[in-house]
Amino acid sequence: MTITRREMLAAGAATLAGAVVTPGLRLIELATAKSPEDAVTALRRWGMLIDVAKCNDCDACVTACREENGWQGHNRPATDAQWIRKVKLKDTETGYVQTLPLMCQHCEHPPCVDVCPTGASFKRADGIVLVDKHICIGCRYCMMACPYKARSFVHEATTDQKPYAPRGMGTVEACTLCVHRVDEGRIPACVEACTKDGHQALVFGDLKDSNSDIRERLAAASSTQLRADLKLNTGVRYTGL
Amino acid sequence: MLIGVAVALPAYAHEKTAGSRVPMPSVHTTPGEKCVEPTDVMRRDHMKFILHQRDDTMHRGIRTSKHSFKNCVDCHADPKTGSVLGKDGFCQSCHSYAAVTIDCFSCHTDKPEKQPGNKAAAPGNIQSGAAAITGSSAP
Numbered sequence: 001m002t003i004t005r006r007e008m009l010a011a012g013a014a015t016l017a018g019a020v021v022t023p024g025l026r027l028i029e030l031a032t033a034k035s036p037e038d039a040v041t042a043l044r045r046w047g048m049l050i051d052v053a054k055c056n057d058c059d060a061c062v063t064a065c066r067e068e069n070g071w072q073g074h075n076r077p078a079t080d081a082q083w084i085r086k087v088k089l090k091d092t093e094t095g096y097v098q099t100l101p102l103m104c105q106h107c108e109h110p111p112c113v114d115v116c117p118t119g120a121s122f123k124r125a126d127g128i129v130l131v132d133k134h135i136c137i138g139c140r141y142c143m144m145a146c147p148y149k150a151r152s153f154v155h156e157a158t159t160d161q162k163p164y165a166p167r168g169m170g171t172v173e174a175c176t177l178c179v180h181r182v183d184e185g186r187i188p189a190c191v192e193a194c195t196k197d198g199h200q201a202l203v204f205g206d207l208k209d210s211n212s213d214i215r216e217r218l219a220a221a222s223s224t225q226l227r228a229d230l231k232l233n234t235g236v237r238y239t240g241l
Numbered sequence: 242m243l244i245g246v247a248v249a250l251p252a253y254a255h256e257k258t259a260g261s262r263v264p265m266p267s268v269h270t271t272p273g274e275k276c277v278e279p280t281d282v283m284r285r286d287h288m289k290f291i292l293h294q295r296d297d298t299m300h301r302g303i304r305t306s307k308h309s310f311k312n313c314v315d316c317h318a319d320p321k322t323g324s325v326l327g328k329d330g331f332c333q334s335c336h337s338y339a340a341v342t343i344d345c346f347s348c349h350t351d352k353p354e355k356q357p358g359n360k361a362a363a364p365g366n367i368q369s370g371a372a373a374i375t376g377s378s379a380p
Contacts, residue, residue, distance in 0.1 A: 040302035124302060132299050133348055161350040163311050168348030183302050 034183060045108075045127035046177055046235060047207040048191070049214050049223065052100045053240030054201035059086050061101045061202065064193030068178060069165040074156055081152035081167075083175045084190060089241075098241070101190065101202070103175035104129055104150040105226060106235035112142035112151065121172075127207070127235050128179050133171040142172055147227050150174050177204075177235075207235065266335035267328075270317060277307050287313075291345075310345065315353040326351040 034040070065084045066072060073080030084103035090096070110129045112121045120135035121142045131142070131151075143151045151174040158168050164180040167173055178188035186192075191202040205214030223239040225232070276283055278290070290308040297303040306312045317331040318324055325332040326346060336343050 034302070036304040036306070038303070039297075122300065124300065126302070130299070134295060134299070158348070160352070161348065163314070163350050163352075163354040166348040166350070171348070179302070180304075183304050 034185065036183075040124055040126040040183070042125045042127075043208065045207040046182060047106065047127070047205065047214060048177070048188075048236045049203040049205075049217055050100060050236065050238045051201045051203070051240050052098050052238055054199050055098070055100050056197075056199050056201070057099055058197070058199070060193040060197045060199070061190035062086060064189040065103075065175070068162070068181075068189035069167075069176070070160070070162045071152075071167065071173070079153070079155050081154060081173060083150075083152065083173065100238065100241070102148060102150070102226075103190075103236070104146075104177070105148055105232070106175075106177060108233035108235070110232065111145040111147065111230075115141040115145040117141065124179075128177045128182070129174075130176055130179065131172050131174065133166065133168060133173070136171040138170040138172065140172060146174075147230055147232075264338065266338040268331065268335070270331065276316075277312070310349060311354060314349070314351065318351070318353040323353070324351045 062084050069083060071081040071083055073082075084101055086099050087102045089098045089100065106123075106127055106129045108123075108127065110121070110123055112129065113123055116122075117139060118135045118137055120132045120137070121129070122132060123129045138153065140153055143149075143153060151172050153172050154167055154169050156169060161167050165176070178186075178190075181188060187204045191204040194200065194202040203214050203217060205212040207214060207218075209215060217239075218237065221239055223237040224241050225234045225237060278286075283290075291310050291313065294303075294305075294308040295310070298309065313332075314325050319327070319330055322330065324330055327333060330351070332343060332346075332351070
């Protein structure tokens with residue numbers, strides 16, 4: 001049997017592809033884990049996909065967030081901080097009920113950043129929207145500007161904060177997408193809790209990485225942005241709504 | 242940590258305030274390696290280091306530990322109270338002596354992230370977490 005030049009090339013390409021796909025995944029992971037001295041870049045955009053169909057009637061994500069970031073309340077629902085909350089949607093015609101977690105949507109064009117008079121509300125290069133509490137004056141414009149009611153104001157003096165999640169009276173705060181964990185190459189606490197409980201309703205990943213799980217899922221099924229009419233290009237997407 | 246400070250400042254304190262009514266700062270530190278910069282540099286410029294690091298960490302995600310606030314607290318917390326505040330706390334005692342208000346602790350915790358389990362677990366998490374982020378090997 002003779003092998004033509006074309007067949008030889010094709011076989012070579014196939015072998016190469018096979019070799020790269022499996023061990024390559026590991027190589028890419030190692031290469032992309034950020035070292036502490038590296039600044040974040042716009043080569044990534046962190047995002048989350050929430051599968052509402054898989055979202056159970058539990059609050060594992062809320063509890064995990066509260067424990068991770070230490071925003072326990074004072075039993076005053078009107079003013080207590082709430083980085084993530086469960087929202088119940090009911091179709092009034094049919095009575096069909098869905099629940100979903102709602103938090104900062106980490107918009108590409110965040111209104112909270114537009115209105116901030118001091119520059120405390122900002123978007124990091126990798127798309128995570130944060131409050132720099134060193135600069136925040138507590139004016140709460142961002143809370144009014146946010147269409148998702150994602151931000152909270154800290155009314156009470158705080159003690160026993162987590163070392164990686166400082167929070168203090170007179171400043172505004174919201175979901176940080178667990179930035180301290182993400183910078184270490186870990187996933188947010190809510191995603192971890194949901195996965196651990198077996199619901200797997202939350203997927204976290206890099207929206208700019210075409211090989212990431214989140215990109216594959218977004219490409220495979222239709223998803224929605226909440227208030228897509230505002231054209232904020234949210235980093236948090238919902239499917240099954 | 243900071244044997245240099247522990248030795249140098251009491252000596253300094255002694256010569257300046259023998260019999261003085263001025264309460265001197267407490268600089269008890271747990272024994273360990275020396276501080277991240279020489280003692281005289283730290284005394285004068287520690288606020289510049291943490292201010293610079295603050296912006297780097299907050300806005301650019303640079304999380305080196307050398308000049309990080311967390312690193313200060315981890316080393317300087319009083320082993321008895323577990324805090325850098327309090328009458329004899331490393332930060333508070335010196336700041337009251339110098340009459341400079343510290344705002345840091347209205348948001349930051351004054352306690353170290355010391356739990357031995359935490360520290361040991363951190364590097365491992367980075368690796369396993371990297372796998373989790375790409376999602377390909379998530380359960």
